[in-house]
Amino acid sequence: MESGTSSKRPNILLITVDQMRFDCLSILGHPVVETPNLDELARTGVRFDHAYSATPTCVPARAAIFTGMKQTSHGRVGYQERVPWNYPNTLPGELAKSGYHTQCVGKMHVYPARSLLGFHNVVLHDGYLHYNRDKQNTPVQEHFDEVDDYLPWLRGQVPGADLLDLGLDCNASTVARPWALPEHLHPTNWTVSQSIDFLRRRDPGKPFFLWMSFVRPHSPLDPPQAYLDMYKDLDIPDPVIGEWAMKEDPEGNGFNPVTSKGIVPKRRLRTAMAAYYALITHIDHQIGRFLQALSEYGERNNTIIMFTSDHGELLGDHHLFRKSLPYEGSAHIPFIVNDAGGHLDLASGSAVSEIIELRDIMPSLLNAASAEIPGSVDGESIWDLARGDKEPREKSWREYLHGEHTQGIMSTQWITDGREKYIWYSQTGEEQFFNLTQDPGELHNLIHDPSLQEKIQYWRSILIHELQGREEGYVQGGCLVVGREPVSVLSHIKQA
Incomplete structure (x- = not known):
């Protein structure tokens, strides 16, 4: 049977990035960021302008994606490592039970690190996590060298390579430098290369669910030189500073490269902002590369695409950095859905103003796959919102x-x-x-x-x-x- 006609049910592609601000889309009028492929997904799909991460750091945000639960149900109301993930119902698990071939490429950030959480297979790169690089306190079977897939691959290309080679900490949101190796070795490119390889290796008799999960634009801020060159000389607007924000930094926190707050030297901050925007454009171009491959395999019109981030990046707003706080730069996230084949009858080119959250991903994708939604799920399917006025809604949406x-x-x-x-x-x-x-x-x-x-x-x-x-x-x-x-x-x- 020809590719693209193997199932009446659509394939599902979930694309997540790590730490991308809601406003970093050129279709929203950002003054410098270029995101042509995401813009096109939004232009021909539906954009949700009030999407949030209710508990905006990696672990609790991903728990919401995996389980469809609000934070009080999945239980992770802050960031804590090494707490086992024992959820009986997960998004990939339910799709697998429903007949989907399920695969994740990139970041999971679960514990134990190699837990499948319902996926048939995981090609894993969680980035640099301090807890599983700790040679003294990490069990051998959980150490980064044992659980990661990207680093062994990279060392096969560049003997002796490591994630620390650039001298940038994984939480250094205020310092940047270009990627020192050929671009195709960057973890962003690797994630797309492995995802394209999944198109080759997937079961042709089943629809697929692919979670393509990027580590960037989370620091280290290490874009390939060509992308940094796009931004390094631009007139980048200053971060917004509230009248309530700190006025002085007597302890000099802004000089700490992994600071979460402080007044950072202006040149250093501008370079970091340029690198952050460069990483986003790099990801965008690689998403375009995957979409081209999806078309070449004949699956573009048979694939529902959802794009979002686990949380944002404060990027100097109010002299704050990274995430976890409730301000817009941290908790407000981009969210786009696209259905080129018209499976869901969406109001293409529209924007939705209702407030949605990461917990809504699981019921939405299960609904799109005609799969049963477990009773443990707190989120709601977003498709009625995305259809605009085409169909009356059965009930009102959440008020807050x-x-x-x-x-x-x-x-x-x-x-x-x-x-x-x-x-x-x-x-x-x-x-x-x-x-x-x-x-x-x-x-x-x-x-x-x-x-x-x-x-x-x-x-x-x-x-x-x-x-x-x-x-x-x-x-x-x-x-x-x-x-x-x-x-x-x-x-x-x-x-x-």
């Missing part, structure tokens, strides 16, 4: 999203509907309120505006409702309690 992240003194809880945002720092009691419609850069904290107190109390009450009964004791007597010890993993997951 509850997000959170454990991070010591910076631990936060937040509520947003995409138009307004209420933030509570659980360890200090600090509150913030932003009107995202009028102030998308979150420059003005309106928490003390007398005219908004009724509205702020409404959002505060929503957060109290969401936190009622939590094991940390965030709510007592109907009020938020400051200083309760946060946890990164809820007890029902640690005990599983």
Whole structure:
């Protein structure tokens, strides 16, 4: 049977990147970033303009993707390694049970690292993770040299090569330098090469589910020279700095290459921003390469494509870097769906304003595959939203999203509907309120505006409702309690 006609059900391609900001698409009018292939997917597909990562770091975000659960259900409300993933229902597992050939290439970030989580096969590269490079404290079977697929391949091309050769830490969001080896050896190219090879090796009698999962633009900021050259001399706009943000950096945190906050030397920051944008364009071009291969195999019109990121990158906004915080640069993510074959009757070229989250990926893709959605799933299928006014919706969409992240003194809880945002720092009691419609850069904290107190109390009450009964004791007597010890993993997951 000819390729592309092996099944009435469509193939599914899930493309995720790591740490990409929501605004880094040229179709959204970004002043410097070029993303021609993602632009085309959006132009001929559907763009979701209010997609968020409710717990915006790698581990909890990926738990939401894998399980379709909100953070209180999958249990990961912060970043913690080495907690086993024992979820009975996963996106690849359900698709495999439904008859799909399932494959992941690239980043999983689960534990144990080689857990299949329902995939038939995984070609793994999680990037540089400190915990599994620790030669003293990592079990041999979990050490990076034993679990990673990219590094042995790279060493086969360049004997003695390592991920540390550029001298850049995996969390160095403020320093950059070009990739020193030929471009085809870069992990971004490798991920696409391995994904194209899957097209050759897949079972032709089944539809496929391929998760093409890039480590970049997460640092190290190491784009190939040709991509860095595209940006290094451009007039890159400064990050947005809220009136509430730090004004001075007396401890000099901005000089630390792996800082999460601080005033970074201007030249260093501009180079880092250029490299970050360069990595995004590099990924975009490689996505274009895969789409060309998909067409050559006759599968482009039989493949539903979904593109998103696990979380964003603050990139100097408010003198903050990396992720985990609830601000737009960190928690707001790009999200595009494309259905060239018309399987889902989407409103092509449209943009959706309703608020969606990573938990919605699993039920949406299972729905597209005509597979059963397990009762454990908290998310909702997004396809009715993506059809616009073509069909009446059976029920109203979610009114708001509850997000959170454990991070010591910076631990936060937040509520947003995409138009307004209420933030509570659980360890200090600090509150913030932003009107995202009028102030998308979150420059003005309106928490003390007398005219908004009724509205702020409404959002505060929503957060109290969401936190009622939590094991940390965030709510007592109907009020938020400051200083309760946060946890990164809820007890029902640690005990599983």
